[in-house]
Amino acid sequence: MPAFICSTCGTQYPPSEAPPARCPVCEDERQFIPPEGQSWTTLERLRISHHNGFRQYEPGLIGIGTTPKFAIGQRALLVCTPEGNILWDCISLIDDATIAIINGLGGLRAIAISHPHFYTTLVDWSRAFGNVPVYLHADDADWVRQPDDCIKFWKGEIHELMNGITLVRGGGHFPGGAMLHWAAGAGGKGVVCSADMAIANLDRKSFAFMRSIPNFIPLSENAVLAVGAALMPLAFDRVYSHHWERVIHSGAKQVLQDSVDRYVAAIRGAYDRA
Structure with missing residues (x-):
């Protein structure tokens, strides 16, 4: 039986004879159901109509995205380290070419995901690379559509994946919304992969x-302050957020603080009409 994938959000569901009746991820207020209604596809169909492209952002960091847009x-981001x-x-799309390229770069030690909008086909990704662990924050456990032994829930505010790579819970967009800190990135100045928790404009x-x-x-004042507080103790100069061009190339730590301050000022009424 096929494991159907929601065409709107990319989430894969357990194998079934017919597509699911609904997609709770799209029904949530953070997402949407398109005017034409819910539609479904499968990995097999995606592999015919789409392909993945790779782009090196900097030494040790490669972006992976699907064309045409899905x-x-x-x-996704591939962080390459000696360890x-x-x-x-x-x-959502994983195919033989993608697997071969990643294996040629050293394979995967683990997968870590920021929040439910990126859970997609995580089980297939894990299995393609020898059942590597997939780290999700426990606060978002209810959003998992395909439970599997590969999933490792972490709790609290910080989880060290390996030397120099740390997961940080920022919350905000989702309660368990996570970000990744890569200490060696940006020439040793540090990189944060923020996904949707802090969106590079x-x-x-x-x-x-x-x-x-x-x-x-919008988020509340407290939620925005919490995202800032989660990142400010870290050393970083560059931030990659959720899409290809959403990057703050330098000075990102100060930009983050300035953006938090601006947001808080705005929701307190700083820009209201007199």
């Missing part, structure tokens, strides 16, 4: 913080 345009490679976030000099991006639901 679901919400998720982009093993970590896949940060998942995309198109001006590339500020961040946004949202409960829902497509539905424009």
